[in-house]
Amino acid sequence: MKTIKELHQIREEKRKELDLRVNTKADTREKHILVCQGTGCTSSKSPEILEEFKRILKEKKIENVRVIKTGCFGLCAKGPIVIIRPEDTFYAMVKPEDCEEIIQTHIVEGNKIERLLAKDMDGTKVNSLDDLNFYKKQKRIALKNCGVINPEEIDEYLAFEGYLALEKVLTEMTPDEVIEEIKESGIRGRGGAGFPTGKKWELTKASEGKQKYVVCNADEGDPGAFMDRSILEGDPHSVLEAMAIAAYCIGANKGYIYVRAEYPIAVKRLQIAINQARNYGLLGNHIFDTDFAFDIEIRLGAGAFVCGEETALLESIEGKRGQPRVKPPYPAASGLWGKPTLINNVETYANIAQIILKGSKWYSSIGTENSKGTKVFALGGNVNNIGLVEVPMGTTLREIVYDIGGGIPNDRDFKAAQTGGPSGGCIPKEHLDTPIDYESLKEIGSMMGSGGLIVMDDTKCMVSLAKFYLEFTVSESCGKCTPCRIGTKRMHEILEKLCNGEGTELDIYKLEKLASNIQKASICGLGQSAPNPVVSTLRYFREEFKEHAIDKQCRALECKAMSKITINEEKCKGCGLCQKSCPVNAIQGEAREKRVINQDKCIKCGTCLSSCPFKAIGN
Amino acid sequence: MQENEDIDVKCCCDGNKKDKFIEEIFAEYQPIKDNLIQMLNEIQEHYGYVPMEVQKDLSEFLSIPMAEIYGVVTFYSRFSLKPKGKYNISVCMGTACYVKGSQKILDRLLERLQIRPGETTEDGLFSIEETRCVGACGLAPVFTVNGEVYGKATVQKLDQVLDKLMNS
Numbered sequence: 012m013k014t015i016k017e018l019h020q021i022r023e024e025k026r027k028e029l030d031l032r033v034n035t036k037a038d039t040r041e042k043h044i045l046v047c048q049g050t051g052c053t054s055s056k057s058p059e060i061l062e063e064f065k066r067i068l069k070e071k072k073i074e075n076v077r078v079i080k081t082g083c084f085g086l087c088a089k090g091p092i093v094i095i096r097p098e099d100t101f102y103a104m105v106k107p108e109d110c111e112e113i114i115q116t117h118i119v120e121g122n123k124i125e126r127l128l129a130k131d132m133d134g135t136k137v138n139s140l141d142d143l144n145f146y147k148k149q150k151r152i153a154l155k156n157c158g159v160i161n162p163e164e165i166d167e168y169l170a171f172e173g174y175l176a177l178e179k180v181l182t183e184m185t186p187d188e189v190i191e192e193i194k195e196s197g198i199r200g201r202g203g204a205g206f207p208t209g210k211k212w213e214l215t216k217a218s219e220g221k222q223k224y225v226v227c228n229a230d231e232g233d234p235g236a237f238m239d240r241s242i243l244e245g246d247p248h249s250v251l252e253a254m255a256i257a258a259y260c261i262g263a264n265k266g267y268i269y270v271r272a273e274y275p276i277a278v279k280r281l282q283i284a285i286n287q288a289r290n291y292g293l294l295g296n297h298i299f300d301t302d303f304a305f306d307i308e309i310r311l312g313a314g315a316f317v318c319g320e321e322t323a324l325l326e327s328i329e330g331k332r333g334q335p336r337v338k339p340p341y342p343a344a345s346g347l348w349g350k351p352t353l354i355n356n357v358e359t360y361a362n363i364a365q366i367i368l369k370g371s372k373w374y375s376s377i378g379t380e381n382s383k384g385t386k387v388f389a390l391g392g393n394v395n396n397i398g399l400v401e402v403p404m405g406t407t408l409r410e411i412v413y414d415i416g417g418g419i420p421n422d423r424d425f426k427a428a429q430t431g432g433p434s435g436g437c438i439p440k441e442h443l444d445t446p447i448d449y450e451s452l453k454e455i456g457s458m459m460g461s462g463g464l465i466v467m468d469d470t471k472c473m474v475s476l477a478k479f480y481l482e483f484t485v486s487e488s489c490g491k492c493t494p495c496r497i498g499t500k501r502m503h504e505i506l507e508k509l510c511n512g513e514g515t516e517l518d519i520y521k522l523e524k525l526a527s528n529i530q531k532a533s534i535c536g537l538g539q540s541a542p543n544p545v546v547s548t549l550r551y552f553r554e555e556f557k558e559h560a561i562d563k564q565c566r567a568l569e570c571k572a573m574s575k576i577t578i579n580e581e582k583c584k585g586c587g588l589c590q591k592s593c594p595v596n597a598i599q600g601e602a603r604e605k606r607v608i609n610q611d612k613c614i615k616c617g618t619c620l621s622s623c624p625f626k627a628i629g630n
Numbered sequence: 631m632q633e634n635e636d637i638d639v640k641c642c643c644d645g646n647k648k649d650k651f652i653e654e655i656f657a658e659y660q661p662i663k664d665n666l667i668q669m670l671n672e673i674q675e676h677y678g679y680v681p682m683e684v685q686k687d688l689s690e691f692l693s694i695p696m697a698e699i700y701g702v703v704t705f706y707s708r709f710s711l712k713p714k715g716k717y718n719i720s721v722c723m724g725t726a727c728y729v730k731g732s733q734k735i736l737d738r739l740l741e742r743l744q745i746r747p748g749e750t751t752e753d754g755l756f757s758i759e760e761t762r763c764v765g766a767c768g769l770a771p772v773f774t775v776n777g778e779v780y781g782k783a784t785v786q787k788l789d790q791v792l793d794k795l796m797n798s
Contacts, residue, residue, distance in 0.1 A: 046742035050765035054772070054779035087768030102715055234724030234762040272708055274765070311671050313706035316762070332705040369705040391726030398768060429725065465725045480730055483762075488704075593786045594738070614741065616734050616785045 012292040015178065015299060017270060018169065025170035032159050033096035033171075035139075042076045042118060045094040045157065049083030049244050050276055051398075052239070054109060057091040059374035063110040068548075076118055080168045082245015084158040086145055088397040089129055103129035132395060132417040133311035145396050148415055150377065152385050155247030162280050165287040168248040174293055176364035177252050181299045184258040186216060193363070195371035197383030202228055202319070202356035203431065203460045204536070205382070205449040211353065214343040215261040218351035223263040225254050225305075226347065226354040228324055229270035229277070232316040233249035233432030234483065236463030238387040241399050243270065243277035243385070246361065247284035253355075253363035255298065258305045261353050266307040269324050273314065281309055316433070316487035319461075320535050321354045322346075323489065332492045335535035356461070358387055378404035382448035392429075392465035393419050402447075409443040412466055423468040431460025433480045433487075434540035436547025437473070456547040458540070472569035473552040474559050476504035480544035488537065495538030498529040502545060509556065511572045512563040519556050523549065546548075568629075571615045578606055582627030592622035651676050652687055661691050670709055678718075679710045697736065707722060713751045715757035717795050721773045724763035732771035738785045739773075742792055756795075 013021070020541055031037035032045075046052075046061045064078040090104035093113065100123055102113065109127060116122050128136040129143060137143050151157075160167035168174075176355070180189050194209030231239040236250060243250065254266045270278055274625050288294040292301060296304040310328050312318050318327045322336035325347050346352025362384060366374045375383045382404040388411065391397050395417035407554065408428055412418065419425055427437040436457035445451050449459050467476070481503040490496045502525050508514040526542035533539045549556060558564045559573070568574045578589070578598075583605045590606055591600040597612035598619060608619075620628050648656075655672055659665045669688065673680050680703050689696040703709045721727075721736040736758075740746065743756050750757040766772050769781025773788065780791060 051768045054764070054766035054781060056770060095663065234728075234760065235726035235767060237763065237765050237767065240765060273761070273763075311668065313667055313671060313674075314708035314762075315706050327667065328664070330664045330668075330702070332702055387724075389767065391770065392729040397726070397770070432725065459729075463725065465729055467729055470727060479725075479733075488662055594789050612736070616738060617731070618785050 012290075018174065018178075018291070021166055022169045022175070029160075029167060029170045034215050035097050035099050037097040039097065040075050043096045044076065044078045044113075044118075045081045045096060045158070046078065046081040047082070047084050047090060047092045048556045048596045049087075049241055050081065050274075050277070051087035052090040052092060053276065055091050056465065060091055060093065060105055060110060063107045067110055067114050071119075073114070077500070080163070081160065082157040082162050083241040083399055084140070084402075085149075085154070085241075085399040086129075086143070086396060087399065089396065090430055094140065096425055097139070101129045101137065101140050101143070101235060102127040109319065121272060124474050125339050145398070145400075145417065147319040147412055148386050148406065149401050150403050151401050152365050152377075153249075153358050153387055154399065155365070156249065157241060157399075160246065160292045162245050162247055163283050164251040165248060165257075165284065165291060167248070168246070173248055174252055175311060176367035177255050177293070178257050178299050179367060179477045180259055181301050181303055181606050186262070189256065189260050189367070190216065192371045193366060196366045196374040197364055197371075197378075197381075198359065198366065198374065199382065199449065200356060201358035201362075201386065201461070202460065203434070205459060207546075208355065208359055211258060211343065212260050214341075215351050215353040218344050220351045222265075222350045223261055224347045224350060224352040225258045225261065225263045225266040226324070226328070226342075227254055227266065227268040227357060227360060228319065228321065228354055229268055229274075230312045230319045231271060231274075231320045231325060231357075231451050231461060232487075233434075233435070233461050233463045235391050235465055236389045236432060236461055238389050238462045240271075240274050241362050242357050242387075242599055243274070244280055246275075246286065249364060250281075250357055251284055251288055251294065253360035254307060255294070255305050256363055256367065257353055257355065257360075259303055261351070263353070264304050264306070264625060266305065267310050267328055267347070268307060269310045269312055269318070269328055271314070272311040278309065278311065285309070285352045289510040315489070316483070317489045317535070320537055323535070324354070325352065327329070332489070334489045335537070337534055338596070358462070374528055379446060379448045386459070386462060388462045390416050390464050390466070390591070393423065393468040393471075394466040395420055403449045404444040407444050407446050408438060411464065414442070418467065419466065419468050421468075423470065425627070426467050426469045426471055427473070429457075429465040429467065429544075430463065430475070431458040431540075431543070432463045434458065434481045434536065435460045435463075436543050437467075437476070439551040456543075457503070470567055470569070472510075472565050472567035473555050474506065474509050474565070475567075475569045477545045477548045478503065478510055481506055484537070485542040488541070492532075492534045492538060494532040495541060496530045498525055498533075499538075499541050501525055502529075502542065505627045506545070509559045510565075512559070512570070516557070516560050518548070518555075521562060535571060568617075574615060575610060575629060576608055576613060576615055576617070576619065578608055579627045579629065580605055582625050584625055584627075586624065588622045588624065589628060592618050646686060649684075652684060656687075656691055661693065663692055663694055666692060666694070666699065667706070669764070670703060670706075673708050675727050678714045679712055682711075695746075710748070712750060713754075716755050717775055718757045718759060719773060720759040720761040722762075722764045722765070722766075722771065723760045724746055726763070726767040727771040730770040732773075732783075734785055735771055735783050735788055738788055739792075742789075 087352045093102040093105045199205040281572040315333045317323045318333040323333040327333040484499045486542045488495045505518045565573045585603045597609045600606035747760045771783045
């Protein structure tokens with residue numbers, strides 16, 4: 012247990028000590044080597060890099076240098092990332108073998124290592140994080156501490172105004188004042204639907220009942236989206252603090268975080284954070300010497316997409332099959348074990364402390380008229396700078412894809428961007444300049460969703476993409492209501508027919524009819540939005556559907572049944588690279604002779620396409 | 631949801647005596663229904679699947695019908711009724727990986743091992759899973775072997791890894 016005075020002392024001392032993390036001119040002789048330990052970098056050996064640095068420093072008996080594990084810096088495409096503070100030098104794609112050189116050349120001799128510096132898209136080498144175009148248009152609120160602090164040390168969180176918002180709320184504000192502040196800020200739910208957060212809190216507070224609960228939805232199921240995971244991995248205390256604030260407002264004493272079991276690092280750091288907060292008396296009884304008591308427990312999900320739906324999530328916490336309940340009653344009135352329950356998404360919570368500290372006016376000055384603040388996107392697919400970006404609402408898709416994302420690899424054309432995952436839709440080229448907010452995305456047939464943003468180039472077949480999403484929904488439909496259970500299956504079958512070259516124009520009509528019925532008749536968000544990928548691709552890429560149905564052609568060469576890979580005799584120089592690359596030995600021909608593909612053996616994997624230096628292989 | 635035709639599974643315990651791990655779990659948790667998924671997660675982690683016998687023990691311990699437990703186990707994709715192979719290969723089918731060609735990786739894997747996702751080869755060596763986002767989108771497409779991530783995957787890279795595992 013720490014007293015308020017002790018907490019202030021820790022904050023002050025730690026803030027001084029960590030000034031070099033945020034201030035390049037910090038007055039210190041210390042250096043901090045920050046190594047990203049998010050899931051992306053961990054997959055490419057960043058834990059070994061961390062250990063290697065520690066080993067070398069110990070061996071060389073170097074003092075005043077600390078190696079720090081941090082959460083995600085955002086630019087996953089350049090991982091593993093190492094940043095040296097206070098000078099803010101950004102080293103990209105570091106290997107364990109590079110550690111020795113970094114210590115010797117950079118730390119001991121004080122020279123930057125040119126070959127490891129991150130390169131911007133135009134090829135210029137950049138010295139620091141802020142010089143990269145990737146970061147210039149971003150505004151970090153929810154990700155403020157990610158990549159700055161060690162997420163496994165509560166003192167580092169305290170150093171950057173940690174738990175100050177909770178202190179302010181408990182000692183200076185009434186629940187109604189807090190709710191008013193949240194309402195004024197204009198923040199809306201970041202899980203996808205965009206329900207006003209303050210309104211939700213108000214409704215749950217107004218519900219009658221002695222026992223109430225606060226729940227954090229960390230069941231990030233949208234494939235290819237990793238915003239919530241990065242926040243939990245990089246700054247878990249920000250979520251705990253916000254949940255405590257919410258609990259104070261609605262009158263709850265117990266909270267649950269429902270997190271995917273597939274996120275082991277996030278689960279581990281959350282548990283560490285909860286234990287530390289309990290030790291400091293920031294969770295438990297008499298928090299900040301008041302009568303307020305609150306504690307949090309983790310509940311693991313077990314791999315069901317539908318559990319991201321709030322009522323299915325509640326069923327799952329209760330230990331049952333995660334099938335959605337019929338609404339109303341909404342969780343605000345009857346949620347966990349029938350008690351009033353407040354459910355917010357991870358990213359929503361990550362904004363709360365900032366709103367309390369900096370004020371609703373500051374927050375509502377960011378963003379568009381009806382969508383305030385920032386949004387975190389997981390940028391992926393055919394884009395150069397794959398990673399995590401946080402931008403003010405109203406930023407255009409073009410800015411995200413080209414300025415921040417660095418454009419499409421191999422100078423290919425932009426075809427579409429997909430937002431909202433299996434519940435969302437595609438945004439075509441003509442809408443690249445749409446400012447992104449809840450309303451504008453809905454208008455063009457997509458949705459904000461939780462923040463997955465997948466870019467596709469012109470080699471992608473839109474019919475196959477629609478089929479991919481339907482396949483997902485079919486396997487994730489919980490089976491409770493018929494339109495979703497059977498309807499999505501039928502839609503998937505039709506799409507399969509189209510992709511196999513067995514479809515007709517009538518099938519396109521059937522798809523539309525089914526889509527509209529499923530949207531109207533399903534009981535939960537998953538079913539109601541399941542046809543969206545088909546509806547939106549049909550809206551913008553109808554021509555492609557027709558080509559599949561009538562001409563039996565796939566212009567992207569993705570639908571195997573309709574494509575045949577051949578070698579252009581005139582262009583082939585007989586180098587034989589394709590023959591070597593073919594995994595099934597389907598390419599025949601003697602040395603220096605023109606090669607031929609044996610169509611019976613060819614599995615159409617496309618490996619040879621990229622192996623040919625003369626671009627002689629195609630459809 | 632999960633296929634569940636074959637539920638023929640060997641017993642993990644020694645006659646009537648409960649496995650030591652199960653005894654530990656039962657000592658750790660309160661016998662209330664809410665704990666079911668938490669316990670199943672630990673059981674899946676320990677054995678690599680949820681054995682039928684353990685489901686019966688759970689049914690007694692938590693005083694809920696076996697059918698309900700079976701319903702929960704088959705609902706969530708993380709729980710499996712059959713043991714996984716010595717090498718469990720997961721191909722990421724998240725959108726970021728799909729866009730970068732993970733379908734080709736999966737197709738090749740299915741062709742080489744001649745089993746479907748969720749199945750184990752007869753020799754017990756390999757099993758295949760489709761997963762939704764491993765979280766290494768910067769390395770897409772990725773597949774994992776027993777949790778170890780192979781990034782920027784190609785059909786050739788997969789072949790190399792498979793050949794190595796088959797010969798080891």
